[in-house]
Amino acid sequence: MNQALLFPEDFVAHDRVVLRGRRLTHIQSVLRLSAGDRLPVGRVNGLMGHGTVIRLTDTEAELVITLAQPPPAAPPLTLILAMPRPKMFRRILQTSATLGIKDIWLINAYKVEKSFWQTPWLSDESLRDNLTLGLEQAKDTAMPDVHIRKLFKPFVEDELPALLRDKVALVAHPGTATPCPTHLNQPAALCVGPEGGFTPYEVGKLEEAGCQSVHLGPRILRVETAVPVLVSRLFDACL
Template identity: 40%
Template sequence: MNLILIEPHELAGDLATLRDRRATHIRQVLRGQPGATVRVGLLDGPRGVATITALDDELIELRCAWEQESPPAPRVDLLLALPRPKVMRRLWAQLAALGTGRLALTNAAKVERNYFDTHVLEEATYRPLLLEGLQQAQDTRLPLVSIHRQLKPLVEDRLDELFPHTLRLLADPAARETMHDRIPAGFAGRLLLAVGPEGGWTAFEHDLFARQGFVGIGLGPRTLRTDTACVALLATAHAALANV
């Protein structure tokens, strides 16, 4: 936890009272004492600094001073064919830490149906993992998550609403163009990255994406596991956006 995230409903004026893992972290890892300060963030709001005003074995009270500006939302969104539950569990925190504006998890021909029947997709499971990633990365912007059991209506009907004004990129092992090739000089907009299942998209699915303006990007000659590929793509995307 490089930042203690506080939710708006936990604030009373500029005071927050913590009793959970965050309090334990301040007590045991940061070795906080009354009067000391810790870095805080307001969920979907600004970062700031908080002074410990009370601390005992049960609770910690913080007086927060917020910065003027909230951090900008990450400029990369992800449309991801749902991976195996074990892989998805590992991904939540990493996607939040790397910076994902919106995440749409979707079915595809090569996604197994039973992947959807898992508590890894329940908000009660994934929200704490997303918060963990944000606290690691010192961000406050909770990725927006939606889950789609049908790919076709998602790609044909809902992209403009969910991902307005994005440059649409399809990760494609067969593509020769790189992220760098596809992002125009001076590009100041947002990216939508579509990442397929382990077995890849079918020809039908490729067409579906192509008709909605997606262009392919490769990641070199290496075939990566979904979780490695997601981290690699997000990192490369953010690096490319920072350097155009």
């Protein structure tokens, strides 16, 4: 937690918050703060600054906050991700938030196991919690949007073309001929398949919707590695 992210329900006055639970534990056990100490804070979807601890008990920390700085720029990227295996999903979500990705679509694919969609990590609360951890790591405040689409074909045929408008649209597809561009630094949409990749049918449908297939070289990367590699490659100006 490089910055505590503050939500509307944390505020007890316009410049005062009360923190409990995870953030309190972090303040006590990791940062080991006392009354009078400061820590970086940011208001969700708002400005960043610092908070000064004015009261610390076993159950809550009260902070006076000063917010003045905007959050860092975000790469103009729409990430369209085949729903990952649950044990990877949380980490990918956190990493995506840390990298500044603000628009995440979780879609189905042939190699997405049906059980993946049952994970409790997809609840609104879990999504928010994990995105929060990613934002706190990065020192960002802009909460990403996560869209869940459990049917591949209606998504690709009915929604994807509009989503790709005015963007460079790519699908990461190992073994294809075209390398992924570098330092693109313009609005882009990037589709990343499941473990084992999109099927040829799925790649065909994504191409019909306007995506170009690109590869990342001879190495096959796990999704959790491919996402930072791709963001770094496309948006070196934003990182």
